[in-house]
Amino acid sequence: MIEQYLSPSELKRLLSALLVVALFIALMALFGFLVVPGTRNVNRPHAASAVESPQGETGWLDPTDYPPTARQVLPPIDPRTVMTPNPALMARGKVLFAENCATCHGPEGRGDGAAGASLNPKPRNFTQPTGWVNGYRIEDIYKTLREGVKGSGMVSFNYLNRKDRMALVHVVQSFGAFNHGPEDPKALDALAKTFASSGEVIPDKIPVAFAEQQLAAEFQPAPPIPSAASNPILAAAIADPVLAAQTLAGIPRWQEDDKALATAVSIGLPGNGFSPEVATYAPDQWKALQSALAGH
Ligand code: HEC
Numbered sequence: 001m002i003e004q005y006l007s008p009s010e011l012k013r014l015l016s017a018l019l020v021v022a023l024f025i026a027l028m029a030l031f032g033f034l035v036v037p038g039t040r041n042v043n044r045p046h047a048a049s050a051v052e053s054p055q056g057e058t059g060w061l062d063p064t065d066y067p068p069t070a071r072q073v074l075p076p077i078d079p080r081t082v083m084t085p086n087p088a089l090m091a092r093g094k095v096l097f098a099e100n101c102a103t104c105h106g107p108e109g110r111g112d113g114a115a116g117a118s119l120n121p122k123p124r125n126f127t128q129p130t131g132w133v134n135g136y137r138i139e140d141i142y143k144t145l146r147e148g149v150k151g152s153g154m155v156s157f158n159y160l161n162r163k164d165r166m167a168l169v170h171v172v173q174s175f176g177a178f179n180h181g182p183e184d185p186k187a188l189d190a191l192a193k194t195f196a197s198s199g200e201v202i203p204d205k206i207p208v209a210f211a212e213q214q215l216a217a218e219f220q221p222a223p224p225i226p227s228a229a230s231n232p233i234l235a236a237a238i239a240d241p242v243l244a245a246q247t248l249a250g251i252p253r254w255q256e257d258d259k260a261l262a263t264a265v266s267i268g269l270p271g272n273g274f275s276p277e278v279a280t281y282a283p284d285q286w287k288a289l290q291s292a293l294a295g296h
Pocket of ligand 1: 096097100101102103104105115116119121122123124131132133134135136140141144145149151152153154155157168169172
C-alpha cells in the first residue's frame with residue numbers, strides 16, 4: 001500500500017531512519033535503567049562504622065569480639081520491680097546507658113554521640129517526641145532493644161538480660177520531659193506477664209579468638225614415629241617424619257592390617273610424608289615397613 005506513495009529508495013531511507021530512532025530510544029532506555037539509578041547515591045557520605053576495627057585483621061572474622069559470657073538461666077522476674085522505675089533500676093540503667101548507648105545517643109540522650117555523627121539515619125534524640133520509628137512507650141522501646149531498628153545503626157541488644165533492658169527503657173524515657181503515654185494497658189500487661197511467667201536463657205557466647213584457642217588445644221599432635229637414624233627401612237620410606245606421623249594417625253588399624261597401610265599411604269603420595277618409592281613396594285616390604293613403624 002505504502003508503495004503507492006513512496007518509491008522503493010525512499011521507503012528504504014524511511015526504514016533506516018526509523019531504525020536509527022528506535023536504536024536511539026533503546027539506548028536511552030538502557031542508560032535510564034542501568035546507569036541513572038546507580039548514580040543516585042554517589043554524593044551520599046559513607047556511614048562510618050560505629051566501632052573502629054583494628055587494622056590488619058582478617059576480613060571475614062569480626063574483630064570486635066564479644067566478651068565471653070557463660071550460659072545463664074535466669075529465673076522469672078517480679079514485674080513490679082521492672083515495669084516502673086525505681087532507684088536501683090535507674091542506677092543500673094544509667095551505668096548500662098553510659099557503657100552501651102552514649103557513644104551514639106550522647107550522654108544526655110540528645111542523639112549527639114560521637115559515633116552517631118556519621119550515621120544515616122541519625123541516632124534518636126530522646127529529648128524530643130518526634131521521629132520515633134517504633135515509638136517511645138515502654139513496650140515500644142523494649143521492642144527496639146530486643147529487635148533493633150532494621151536498616152539503621154540501631155542493633156538488637158537482646159544479649160542484655162530482660163531486667164537490664166527494662167532499666168534502659170526507663171533511662172531512655174527519663175531523658176525526655178514530654179508525655180510518653182498513653183500506654184497500651186494490654187501490651188503492658190502482656191509484657192509484665194512474660195516477665196512473671198517464664199525464665200530466660202542467655203546462651204553461651206565465646207569470642208572467635210577464644211574458640212580458635214580451644215580448637216587448637218583440642219587438636220592432639222600425632223604420636224611420633226620411631227627415628228629413622230638407626231633404621232634403614234624407615235630411612236628409605238620416610239620423607240618427612242612429622243607429616244608421616246600425621247598420615248599414620250589417620251589410618252585406622254594400620255598396625256594390624258598391612259594392606260590397609262599400603263593402600264592408604266600409596267593414595268596420599270606424594271606429600272603425605274612418605275617417599276614416593278614406597279609405591280613400588282612389594283607386600284613383604286610393606287610388612288617390614290609396618291613393623292619398623294610400630295617400632296618392632
Ligand atoms: C551504633 C550507634 C547506636 C548505639 C550504640 C545505640 N543506638 Fe539506639 N539508635 C541508633 C540509631 C541510628 C537510631 C535511629 C534508628 C532509625 O531512626 O531508624 C537509634 C534509635 C534508638 C531508639 C528509638 C527507636 C525508635 O523507635 O525510633 C531507641 C529507643 C534507642 N535507639 C535506644 C538505644 C539504647 C537504649 C542503646 C544502648 C543499649 C542504643 N540505642 C545504642 C544508634 C545507636
